[in-house]
Amino acid sequence: MSSPIIITILTDFGIRDGYVAAMNGIILGINRNVTLVDISHEVPPRDVGHGAFVLGTTYQYFSPDAIHIAVVDPGVGTSRRALLVITPGGRFLAPDNGLLTYVMRAHFRPDTGDTSTGAGFMEPVETEVPRGCSAYELTEREYWRHPVSDTFHGRDIFAPVAAHLSLGLAPEKLGERIGEVSCLNIFPHARRGDILEGRILFVDRFGNLATNVRPSQVGANDLEVEIGGTRVRGLAVSFAEGEGLRVLVGSHGYLEIAEKNGSAALRLSASVGTQLTVRAAGARPAG
Amino acid sequence: MSSPIIITILTDFGIRDGYVAAMNGIILGINRNVTLVDISHEVPPRDVGHGAFVLGTTYQYFSPDAIHIAVVDPGVGTSRRALLVITPGGRFLAPDNGLLTYVMRAHFRPDTGDTSTGAGFMEPVETEVPRGCSAYELTEREYWRHPVSDTFHGRDIFAPVAAHLSLGLAPEKLGERIGEVSCLNIFPHARRGDILEGRILFVDRFGNLATNVRPSQVGANDLEVEIGGTRVRGLAVSFAEGEGLRVLVGSHGYLEIAEKNGSAALRLSASVGTQLTVRAAGARPAG
Amino acid sequence: MSSPIIITILTDFGIRDGYVAAMNGIILGINRNVTLVDISHEVPPRDVGHGAFVLGTTYQYFSPDAIHIAVVDPGVGTSRRALLVITPGGRFLAPDNGLLTYVMRAHFRPDTGDTSTGAGFMEPVETEVPRGCSAYELTEREYWRHPVSDTFHGRDIFAPVAAHLSLGLAPEKLGERIGEVSCLNIFPHARRGDILEGRILFVDRFGNLATNVRPSQVGANDLEVEIGGTRVRGLAVSFAEGEGLRVLVGSHGYLEIAEKNGSAALRLSASVGTQLTVRAAGARPAG
Numbered sequence: 001m002s003s004p005i006i007i008t009i010l011t012d013f014g015i016r017d018g019y020v021a022a023m024n025g026i027i028l029g030i031n032r033n034v035t036l037v038d039i040s041h042e043v044p045p046r047d048v049g050h051g052a053f054v055l056g057t058t059y060q061y062f063s064p065d066a067i068h069i070a071v072v073d074p075g076v077g078t079s080r081r082a083l084l085v086i087t088p089g090g091r092f093l094a095p096d097n098g099l100l101t102y103v104m105r106a107h108f109r110p111d112t113g114d115t116s117t118g119a120g121f122m123e124p125v126e127t128e129v130p131r132g133c134s135a136y137e138l139t140e141r142e143y144w145r146h147p148v149s150d151t152f153h154g155r156d157i158f159a160p161v162a163a164h165l166s167l168g169l170a171p172e173k174l175g176e177r178i179g180e181v182s183c184l185n186i187f188p189h190a191r192r193g194d195i196l197e198g199r200i201l202f203v204d205r206f207g208n209l210a211t212n213v214r215p216s217q218v219g220a221n222d223l224e225v226e227i228g229g230t231r232v233r234g235l236a237v238s239f240a241e242g243e244g245l246r247v248l249v250g251s252h253g254y255l256e257i258a259e260k261n262g263s264a265a266l267r268l269s270a271s272v273g274t275q276l277t278v279r280a281a282g283a284r285p286a287g
Numbered sequence: 288m289s290s291p292i293i294i295t296i297l298t299d300f301g302i303r304d305g306y307v308a309a310m311n312g313i314i315l316g317i318n319r320n321v322t323l324v325d326i327s328h329e330v331p332p333r334d335v336g337h338g339a340f341v342l343g344t345t346y347q348y349f350s351p352d353a354i355h356i357a358v359v360d361p362g363v364g365t366s367r368r369a370l371l372v373i374t375p376g377g378r379f380l381a382p383d384n385g386l387l388t389y390v391m392r393a394h395f396r397p398d399t400g401d402t403s404t405g406a407g408f409m410e411p412v413e414t415e416v417p418r419g420c421s422a423y424e425l426t427e428r429e430y431w432r433h434p435v436s437d438t439f440h441g442r443d444i445f446a447p448v449a450a451h452l453s454l455g456l457a458p459e460k461l462g463e464r465i466g467e468v469s470c471l472n473i474f475p476h477a478r479r480g481d482i483l484e485g486r487i488l489f490v491d492r493f494g495n496l497a498t499n500v501r502p503s504q505v506g507a508n509d510l511e512v513e514i515g516g517t518r519v520r521g522l523a524v525s526f527a528e529g530e531g532l533r534v535l536v537g538s539h540g541y542l543e544i545a546e547k548n549g550s551a552a553l554r555l556s557a558s559v560g561t562q563l564t565v566r567a568a569g570a571r572p573a574g
Numbered sequence: 575m576s577s578p579i580i581i582t583i584l585t586d587f588g589i590r591d592g593y594v595a596a597m598n599g600i601i602l603g604i605n606r607n608v609t610l611v612d613i614s615h616e617v618p619p620r621d622v623g624h625g626a627f628v629l630g631t632t633y634q635y636f637s638p639d640a641i642h643i644a645v646v647d648p649g650v651g652t653s654r655r656a657l658l659v660i661t662p663g664g665r666f667l668a669p670d671n672g673l674l675t676y677v678m679r680a681h682f683r684p685d686t687g688d689t690s691t692g693a694g695f696m697e698p699v700e701t702e703v704p705r706g707c708s709a710y711e712l713t714e715r716e717y718w719r720h721p722v723s724d725t726f727h728g729r730d731i732f733a734p735v736a737a738h739l740s741l742g743l744a745p746e747k748l749g750e751r752i753g754e755v756s757c758l759n760i761f762p763h764a765r766r767g768d769i770l771e772g773r774i775l776f777v778d779r780f781g782n783l784a785t786n787v788r789p790s791q792v793g794a795n796d797l798e799v800e801i802g803g804t805r806v807r808g809l810a811v812s813f814a815e816g817e818g819l820r821v822l823v824g825s826h827g828y829l830e831i832a833e834k835n836g837s838a839a840l841r842l843s844a845s846v847g848t849q850l851t852v853r854a855a856g857a858r859p860a861g
Contacts, residue, residue, distance in 0.1 A: 003606050004606070006599075006602060008595065010592075013492065014329065014492035015302075015325070015327055015328065015329050015589075016327055016329035016330065016331075016337075016341070016491070016492055017327065017341055017491045017492055018297075018326055018327050018341035018342070018344060018345035019491075019538075020325075021295065021324060021325065021326040021327065021345045021348070022344075022345050022348045023348075024324050024348075025293075025324070025345070025346075025348030025349040025350075025353075026348050028293060028322065028324070028349070028350070029348065029349070029350060032290050032291070032322070035602065035606070036324075037595060037598050037599070037602070037610075038589070038594075038595065039592055039595040040589055040590055040591065040592050040595065041589065042588065042589050042590035043590065044590075045492065045493055046548065050590075054590070054591055054592040055592070057592060057596075058592035058595045058596050058599065059599075061595070061596045061598075061599030061600050061603065061729070062599040062602070062603070063602070063603060066599075074526065074527055074548065075525075075527045076525060076526060076527070077524055077525025077526065077527065077528075078525050078527045078528060149536075149537075149538040150524050150525050150535065150536075151525065151526060151535065151537060151538050151543075151545075152538035155348070155538065204590070204591045204593075205587065205588035205590055205591055205619065206619055237651055237724050238649075238650060238651025238652050238724050238725065239648065239650060239651065239725060240648060240649045240650070240651065240652045241651075241652060248724065248725065249723075249724075250723075250725060251593075251723040251725050251726035251729065256725075258725075261620065261648065300779065301616065301779035302589075302612070302614055302615065302616050303614055303616035303617065303618075303624075303628070303778070303779055304614065304628055304778045304779055305584075305613055305614050305628035305629070305631060305632035306778075306825075307612075308582065308611060308612065308613040308614065308632045308635070309631075309632050309635045311611050311635075312580075312611070312632065312633075312635030312636040312640075313635050315580060315609065315611070315636070315637070316635065316636070316637060319577050319578070319609070323611075332779065332780055333835065361813065361814055361835065362812075362814045363812060363813060363814070364811055364812025364813065364814065364815075365812050365814045365815060436823075436824075436825040437811045437812050437822070437823075438812065438813060438822065438824060438825050438830075438832075439825035442635070442825065
């Protein structure tokens, strides 16, 4: 028996109601020899941005042949497409609503990806599939569970398709190749001199605030973040040193704002989309 | 090594406290070659009806040789019996308090199962074990963990018994066969002409309201549901189309009331047991 | 292929954010042939005492060669040490902050362990590693993931070290042996005649209150517990019999205070650290 393929599942289904278990059962019924891993099932209901961030900051810790199912799907049963996206870092099954934003972004070339689109923050934008990746619209009903519920494609489409993929089915069998998929607009909006205008991308369980600014974008340790009238200077190393608010490089690789023994989100009344500025006191990146 | 048997676990233990992990450890100590799957551990504390619904709408996605442990057990340590029930669709270990209601109901013949009993909604009723199924009272202490805690039969009785079953132990070794088990009264109460009086059976994480009415019972798409003075007409296809409240065929196979981007439970102040009527405008089922 | 080693994980990370999944991915990337079990990820944020109790009352249900990762780590990124502790009952990876209190306590000799230290309740105390156990400070960066995040040692240190251990790596390869580790002061404070002064150690999901008093310490069934001005007499057998508050021997092996169909924690406004007295009406233990 060959080494089992890993199938991960991310949803907003919670774990009270058995929806995730149904997906597990369907998968194991088609291929018993898989390793199932939960990414998260507590994505806030219908919060595609949260699910996209969690998936995009987690999948790289898994083998590139892993299959990742992501279902945060308020449009289930409408004409939104169901996707298979294959990247050098993993295979992804998800509705076409922005859930794969961070997965795709990792493969954009800088000259095509990192531009403003005119869309508002976190709004979906049709985006070209990056070079080295491929995308398919799932249309072949032969690999689905029937009857297909209009409200639970996780169980009836994504789970069985993942199981068939794990058995070695070629992606071309699942549907037509497509050239564009939806991505959320998560890019910084403007740079004014040495000031970068950013946003909060993600709030974790501890109330830590991940921004959409990477340390390399400001290029200096002597930075100053302003958010909601509050200024935080310098780059801290840990959650524990000193007191109060601090900016540090979070485990996701973004600048992150945290509060010692507390919640920066509560302290700053901040949430996803809250604006901030980052000033690199000791550096003026080419603007 | 043969393909591992699936053992699922459903409880109201939550996942803060290590109770489920203890069950996992006991099972793996007896049989390392099993596949463990969580059905739910966030059943609301002591809510047998919730647990029964989740189990009853999930087990069918697993192999018929799977073993399902269900522990929502406010009567643990009293004289309530501990059960093994074997059906063509799975093997079940649970206290005798109604947790297997939906599992058993799937095997009732229409002429015996679908009748009013005089019991109130969700009250337990002693019910004959359906033909094709068998039930045993767990009494053989040889297959339990000792000492047996009076407050945690999940760890000390159900988990080790499941592990022994997964190794091929004959059910007769576990206790005496019995003829009746407790089921909750979940049946509709009355049909008046073309109006069916139903109840809310289950509220999921999204606030969607599953009723105890199956689409086949009303036999028409042009239906009208009335609940708490609010009327909803027609059968919708998805959560996303249109606005506000809609009735659709939920993924569990029951008529379900949902609110677009919201909670029907909050909108309607509805919960398990809330009454509703369904009128099939275009059909008058033989009544 | 040999039987897979069990690796358990306990954290306060929650399951919304993908932190636990990242640890799973890292482990499976180093050793695909492990059995992963979640102990708990809903330890209240930064609550080392809760995590310690859950770990200490769960690990004994697993094989002694299991590897247990515990990460409730408010001091991550500071100078607090990262530990491997090996006991006859299991192998443990955790920050040196008291998470292994109950694990170690199981191996203390009565004459060294069960004494007052002058420290306040639940305060950390440097404690000699018990005979039969060994402890190592994790320092060998060769077995870590790089770059090491200053805020997520679960992913970058504990997970990869656990995976390497599961492959058979000798503990000496991971760092230097040490003689003392931090334990929380969980011992009863005083015994006055036949009265034992205890504390609440742990509050579970149901609001049941586990005390730090073992039944053997009072040695009588005819006991009386007083907590916050409320007295409860006698030892009950189950959660269900009678009405209201009762004292029973909890599944963790400690005296436990529970409320029928309710929460003793709410009823008594009690939480971890709340004081209580236990009087063994029928026995006067040598004091």
